[in-house]
Amino acid sequence: MPMIIEEKIYTCRRCGSSNLKKNGKNRYGNQQYFCKDCKKSGVLNPKNSYTETEKEQILAAYKERPSMRGISRLYGISRNTLASWLQKKSTHSQT
Ligand SMILES: [Zn+2]
Structure with missing residues (x-):
């Protein structure tokens, strides 16, 4: 069949x-x-686009365990994407 x-x-x-x-x-x-x-x-x-929620989740996980290799393996996210998020995050958080 x-x-x-x-x-x-x-x-x-x-x-x-x-x-x-x-x-x-x-x-x-x-x-x-x-x-x-x-x-x-x-x-x-692996996805190329992430929702804001997923992004927050991944960034939170990175904060707990700052290993780009680990995070990229867990979430299937490219290290470039993660790095760009981290950059944006730090430029945003100026008070
Ligand atoms: Zn292969």
Whole structure:
């Protein structure tokens, strides 16, 4: 019986392979993947845009644990995006 369920094809962020295996969720509820080709694991569905709420959440998490690498891995956010937020945050908070 043919499967007509539409499945979104995800590709590895490092090597572009679609030979991925779902790898559970991290504690923030983001679906993670494991790439069978390059053995990378990461967040499956990284977004390019974030709502203000998500942004606040991520920035709060960064405040608790200031590790760009950790945060970018947890949320699938690029370090550039995070860095630009942090810059904006600090220029905004002048009293
Ligand atoms: Zn890969």
